[in-house]
Amino acid sequence: MPLKTRVYTLLLVLTTVLAVAITWSADPYAFETSHLVTAAILLVMIVVAEVLDISFPQSVITFHVSVSAAFSFAAGLTAGPVLGGLVVALAHIIDGVIARRQPIKTTVNAAGMGLSTVASSALYFQLAEPDRSTIGSFQNLLAGILAAAVYTLINTGSLSLIVAPVMGLGPIEMWRINWGGLHVELLTLVTLGSLIPVLIRENPWSIVLLIVPLLLGPHLAFKGIRQAHHETRVVMEGLADALERRDPYTYRHSIRVTEHVRTILAAMPQIHRPTAEAIIAAAHVHDLGKVGSQDGSLKKPAELSPEERQEIEQHPAIGAEIVSRLEAYRQSIDTIRHHHERWDGTGYPDGLQGERIPLGARIIAVADAFDAMTSDRVYRAALSKEVALAELRKGRGTQFDPQIVDLFETAIATRSLPAVPPVERESRHAPDAPDALARPFAWGKRVLPRLLARRPQAS
């Protein structure tokens, strides 16, 4: 976990405590008995909504835009900033315990949601007419909309700030990427919270009825979206697999790279599950852009000409462009585009350096190079696991993220490598390989290793 993430988490907790203290000192009637029953019901509703985990994953990470946001917002509008904020924070702590989340994730959720509730509620009660309901006057409606906007900004802003260092992005970039397409759902859900206080005024228990429209409906909708994403990924992975069949030396390369990526991610339990899934999805199709490269360049058993190299080096950008049109890969575009960047900034296509390279791209770079080295190539036989790991160590801090190399080396030590089918040496066994490629192999096996001996390089 990056130091920045820990520091930002601590600052978020302190800010939340400070906000509660300030609003408490300004409101001596923060814990009215009449609000306690309502607060308890809202607490249960928030926990139920979180446990059912109706959320909308978008872009690089999943913001928890569950219906619990509506109940959290409503808690602030009904019970006031102090009691509402405490209820929301407590609900997320209970949810974290039930879901067995890492303490830091539970802390971020509880503090972020708590602060959003305190700030939005305080703003609402500053602006609203006290004798009217949340929808009882134009002034109160406007106050509710502004409070919802504040809730949204604080919630997504604090999460972006804390997660950005983990993803190797700037906080503003992180927020901007995730904001696109999310605002409609988020504002709709949060604004819905304005109606809940009206129901509570009638009868606090009436909000239990909302379980059907707010929990069941989104559940069914989200199930359909997930199915569509799954089918899209199956088709794209089939295309990537078919593409690799063109060359017997790269056959099933992406599948093995994906297994190595899974190995690395298993050693990084702090990575949010949807984020890990997006990185795995990217690994499956990371070389899809080679569909735009000529067979002659891909299979050439000798040093590439500058033009051929330029053509090959376009494949990350082409791959990113292809998947950019598919919602199922929305979180994977940058990972695919940057999987040939180098830690020292001399990679391609954009020459990103260090943690500016997306985390998923840094992980795939290590897995990609390792599989390239432990597989037969037209110019050399497969290297052993030990030799390949030694080569990765040489590229530690220059080509690769040193932390990823260390994690992979530790994780792979106890695992056997995924099976690599031996490459048939005759062209007749390689259905898509032109005959011309089979002939230079014997020559290439003797001479090319010396000509092409170089740093570890992904295929």
Ligand SMILES: [Fe+2]
């Ligand atoms: Fe690649």
